[in-house]
Amino acid sequence: MPSIEFRHVSNYALRNVDFKVEDGEFMVVLGPSGAGKTTLLNVAAGLVGYEGSVLFDGEPVDMLPAHRRNVGYVPQNIALFTHLTVKENISYGLKLRRLPAGEIESRVEEAMKLLNIKHLENRYPKTLSGGEQQRVALARALVIQPKVLLLDEPLNNLDLNLRGSLRLELKHLQRKLGITTIFVTHDPVEAEELGERVAVLVKGRIVQVGDFTTLFFQPASSEVAEVLGFQNLLLCEGFKVLSRGLAEARCGGMKIVVPYGGKGVIERVAITPDKVLIEEKSPVKVNCFRGTVEEVACVQSKVKVKLKVHGHSITATLPREAFEALNLTIGKEVNVRFPIKHVKVKLREG
């Protein structure tokens, strides 16, 4: 699979974008709405005009129109062809390439098996669930054996559970096929779970590229920090090793059990707001603290809750149903828990 490189790419939404996705890499481009994420994919696919250069495996493809670039593209709204069956959707690109009927048949069969959608082959898109549509769109993009796969927030319209499972499946599939992939999202959780490397795109510029933990603890600017959405960053005064793989960090009166590799001094501890648990009664006592609700705000389908825990300001985001079940009101005392596996640590050599 080829690498894909953007060299000084600019247009109406992008400003001098310059980065490279290595051969077989899963690169996540993370950015807020309006940052230019979709435009970046459209540039790679040759769907919009731009200045600068896009290279596939070191070769410029700027002069190639979209239909000759051989990229797999899954847009945010999936965009299945509603007038074609699942099988016809998947074979669309192969028919345009005028491949022999036998080869089309075998490649479509293979793609349907890979995505587990063989039983849907004669159904029309409108009769499929969101997850099924998602798989069909992926099969349609993969069957043409594209040079690169471009995914534009494809899990956005799915419910949370399905989103989680498809995310894992997508990652597994990408590893299996080794296809160079750019996945754009506004969701830091998705970026953390999927990306080998993450590029942060803000106002049309790539402001930082790196692995998620590096971005998380060493954001290049306040813009990056904002995109990553972390608020729960705690400074540590000390720590003790509990066992192989675990340590207890002291952070302003809180003792937090964290994953620990055994090397370096724990400098900071952090947890993303969506991993903070709020409970009436906690089933486990580890990393469980009493906190007081200070502020509640609705953000789309989620609720953002600010809590005071041992003098620290901690933010949690909850699905609306969970929030309603907890009946949280300002001033209410609750248990706040940080599941060990989701706590991140920043180490310093020492």
Next chain:
Amino acid sequence: MRKLLSIAALLAVWETAARLSPVPRQLFPPFTNVLVALWSLLLSGQLLENYLITLARTVSGFILGAGLGVLIGLALVYRKLAYETLYPVVTLLYAIPAVAWIPLFMIWVGLNEALPISVVFMCSFAPMVYITLTGARKVEDDVIKVARTLGANDLKIVTTILFPQALPSILSGLKVEAGMAWRSCFVAEMVAMSSGLGFIAMEAESILRVDIILAVILVLAISNYLFQELFEKIEVSILRRWGISK
């Protein structure tokens, strides 16, 4: 069943009102008298002959007008330059009632077969451009983008994506415009032709045969209804196949 019941009720009211009315039956004949007139027109062969003439004029004008309208509509949606150039012209043509062309065509094409066909053409063309354009513009940009990345060039996008996806709108348009085509042809025949259903109606008017006029109108209404049903059936079957209920 409900459709049949409502029509039967209407005919029953008509029959009763005409029989009880003080208006002379020659001016307001009961439905059964109209059926008798229809039967005699059929037996004489006059109805079938003129019906086939009107049918041929309507269908040929409609196929030419609607067909070209769909093609131009697809071209307009796809080519920005063509859209910006031709769309105002189409909008202007759309606003002109088809029958307004009759006097002009009487001078330009003369009193021959081309006249009602031209009128029907004008009646179908501009609306079908407009309807196709509206239907095809509903196709999401992302669908076109995906087709492009899968290897579709301009022509393939029009033929394999825009046209089939606009088809439900096109069929809805054809259903409405088929009725308009029958009406326009009928008027053209009334005004300027010496054959066809419109001509029979005008001839009957000159001898005060309201029953014949109503018989011809009945045939026109049934033909119109059958055309609409045909397009409706095609539209519904396509939408059902695609999993979109109607």
